[in-house]
Amino acid sequence: MSAGGVFGDWDGSVPAARALQQALAQRVLLRDDYPQPLATVAGFDVGFEDDGATTRAAAVLLDARTLAPLDAQVARVPTSMPYVPGLLSFRELPALLAALSQLSAMPDLAFVDGQGIAHPRRLGIAAHFGVATGLPAVGVAKKILAGDAVAPGPLPGDRSPLVHRGEVVGTLLRSKARCNPLVVSPGHRVSLEGAVALTERFLAGYRLPEPTRLADRLASRRDASR
Numbered sequence: 033m034s035a036g037g038v039f040g041d042w043d044g045s046v047p048a049a050r051a052l053q054q055a056l057a058q059r060v061l062l063r064d065d066y067p068q069p070l071a072t073v074a075g076f077d078v079g080f081e082d083d084g085a086t087t088r089a090a091a092v093l094l095d096a097r098t099l100a101p102l103d104a105q106v107a108r109v110p111t112s113m114p115y116v117p118g119l120l121s122f123r124e125l126p127a128l129l130a131a132l133s134q135l136s137a138m139p140d141l142a143f144v145d146g147q148g149i150a151h152p153r154r155l156g157i158a159a160h161f162g163v164a165t166g167l168p169a170v171g172v173a174k175k176i177l178a179g180d181a182v183a184p185g186p187l188p189g190d191r192s193p194l195v196h197r198g199e200v201v202g203t204l205l206r207s208k209a210r211c212n213p214l215v216v217s218p219g220h221r222v223s224l225e226g227a228v229a230l231t232e233r234f235l236a237g238y239r240l241p242e243p244t245r246l247a248d249r250l251a252s253r254r255d256a257s258r
Contacts, residue, residue: 039122049119050153057154059163065221066168067140070096073234074139075243076131076161077251078124080111087111089127090250092243093135099234099242104250105134118152118177121160128161141222141230142169143243145251148217148227150194150202152178162220169219170227171202172244176215184213191228203228211239 042048073096079088086108093103107130113123128144147156148171155163158171179196184206194202194215202217205228218227234241240248 042122044113046116046119049116049122053119053121053151053153053155053160056160056163057149060149060154060159060219061221062149062218062223063221064223064226066226070140072096072102072137072139073141073143073243074132074135075143075145075241075245075247076128077145077244077247078127079251081108084115085111087124087127088251089124089131090247091128091131091135092246092250093137093139094243094246096140099236101246103136104246105131106250107131107134120146121155121157124157125160125164128157129164132165139167142167142219143231143234143241143247144169144171144219145173145244145248147171147173147177147215148202148219148222150176150178150196150215150217152196154201156217156219158217158219166220168221170222170230171215171217171219172231172241173215173217174212176204186210189232200224205231207231207235207241208237208239214239 075092109127144158148158158169162169179194181194181204182192184190184192190206193200204213206213236242
């Protein structure tokens with residue numbers, strides 16, 4: 033889907049963006065509705081170049097069984113919006129959609145570096161990406177954006193609920209000992225429990241699940257060949 037299709041007739045203002053988020057959040061499906069068995073998964077992450085003037089999105093496609101990389105793409109688009117807290121998807125989504133379109137195949141499931149529904153208006157970048165593309169999506173973030181949680185225990189697999197305004201919107205998951213927990217939340221077509229199970233399934237000895245770990249490495253590179 034094009035960025036224009038995603039943002040509809042948005043006039044570029046912050047109030048209208050927040051209103052659009054609230055409308056799109058109603059389209060998020062919080063149930064496990066992804067292909068089983070999964071054949072492919074993809075990781076997505078975003079970085080910036082040229083002092084923020086260029087948005088650089090990375091997409092990495094993996095075999096869901098072996099975690100072998102099948103494809104990797106980088107898309108660069110002009111940054112069209114300054115950073116506004118809570119509106120990250122309006123800044124990053126066009127580049128993510130461009131990177132997705134360059135992959136050799138559409139993934140069965142997307143891991144997006146960022147929030148799913150663990151967002152003040154329940155539409156973080158992973159949820160916006162999922163609704164825009166129709167793909168099942170999981171948000172895996174490094175820090176809490178909205179809500180409160182008790183720190184999970186120290187062992188891998190320890191977890192605690194993330195609660196915002198009386199609603200459980202995600203999970204703090206200790207993915208690796210002696211590392212800060214991840215903020216895991218469903219983006220689209222995945223349940224709260226499913227988002228955690230999928231994240232754990234695709235861990236490969238690192239703090240981040242393998243799809244977003246590889247995308248993070250690619251998104252942060254400044255190699256001119258990519």
